[in-house]
Amino acid sequence: MNTPILSPTQPIHDPHDDQWIREHMEELVDNYAGKYVAVANQEIAGADARAVNAERAAKEKYPQIAPSIFRVPRPDDFVCAL
Amino acid sequence: MRTVTFPYSLYRGNIGPIIPLQARGEDGEWKTIWAYVDSGAFFSIFSNDEAALLGITDPTKGTHTHVVVGDGGKIPVYVFQVSTRIGEVELSAHIGFSPHLGVGFNLLGRQDIFSRFRVCFDDTAKEITFTEK
Numbered sequence: 105m106n107t108p109i110l111s112p113t114q115p116i117h118d119p120h121d122d123q124w125i126r127e128h129m130e131e132l133v134d135n136y137a138g139k140y141v142a143v144a145n146q147e148i149a150g151a152d153a154r155a156v157n158a159e160r161a162a163k164e165k166y167p168q169i170a171p172s173i174f175r176v177p178r179p180d181d182f183v184c185a186l
Numbered sequence: 187m188r189t190v191t192f193p194y195s196l197y198r199g200n201i202g203p204i205i206p207l208q209a210r211g212e213d214g215e216w217k218t219i220w221a222y223v224d225s226g227a228f229f230s231i232f233s234n235d236e237a238a239l240l241g242i243t244d245p246t247k248g249t250h251t252h253v254v255v256g257d258g259g260k261i262p263v264y265v266f267q268v269s270t271r272i273g274e275v276e277l278s279a280h281i282g283f284s285p286h287l288g289v290g291f292n293l294l295g296r297q298d299i300f301s302r303f304r305v306c307f308d309d310t311a312k313e314i315t316f317t318e319k
Contacts, residue, residue, distance in 0.1 A: 117218050122206040125220075126195055133197050138290065140235065155235040159217075172206060172218045173239065181290035182200035 115163070115170035120146055122172050137178040142171035187318055190273025194312040203307060203314040204291060208271035209281070212241030216271065219292065223314055225305065227295035229253055229282045231263055236292060237283040242266065245283040253282070261286040275318050277302050 124146040125132065132141060142150035142162035150161030155173055162171035195204040203223040208216045217239055221232065231253065237245040248264030255261055263282035270279040279298040287293070299305070303316040 114215060117208070117216065122218065125206075126193055129195050129197050155219075155239040159239060170216065170218060172220075174220050175233065175235070175291055177197075177204075177290035179197065182197045182202055184289060 210269040221292035221294040
């Protein structure tokens with residue numbers, strides 16, 4: 105696993121956290137539909153109905169990682185006409 | 187010419203072009219958020235929760251417009267200019283925020299995005315590719 109280079113001034117985003125979301129999509133939709141999850145260090149570091157709260161929890165746990173903040177769809181959203 | 191490819195998201199056999207992108211908040215920090223790439227939408231519409239995440243405390247201060255949705259109704263949308271990154275490409279994009287976004291994901295529409303990129307939806311390979319023009 106590539107370790108992200110951490111900046112002392114701003115948290116760094118790790119694309120592996122995006123990949124984690126894709127790989128765990130079914131689990132996320134089944135358990136967090138309609139909520140926000142903030143994924144950092146390839147785990148759910150924050151989860152809340154509000155994105156800012158999910159992000160805050162993730163940053164408290166991993167202050168040097170910019171989390172991937174995912175608005176979790178509902179199952180029905182995957183079959184939609186947009 | 188920069189190109190970035192994102193795998194589709196997959197839920198129990200249903201696929202969708204839901205991708206991560208970065209938007210810069212009012213505090214200058216880049217936030218990674220997710221949106222459904224919707225070529226049928228002119229406007230990008232994100233929820234008010236994303237507005238709060240980006241430090242937009244009053245979304246109604248954006249440029250007000252109404253957008254027609256699937257049932258023929260209209261929802262209010264407030265548009266801001268947001269620094270956005272897709273892959274390595276940074277651009278300024280009009281992003282609308284609405285308290286009435288009923289679908290469960292943010293929508294990434296054509297304005298500013300499809301003029302900067304050639305966008306290819308490949309449902310067979312289950313991936314979407316953005317090629318900078």
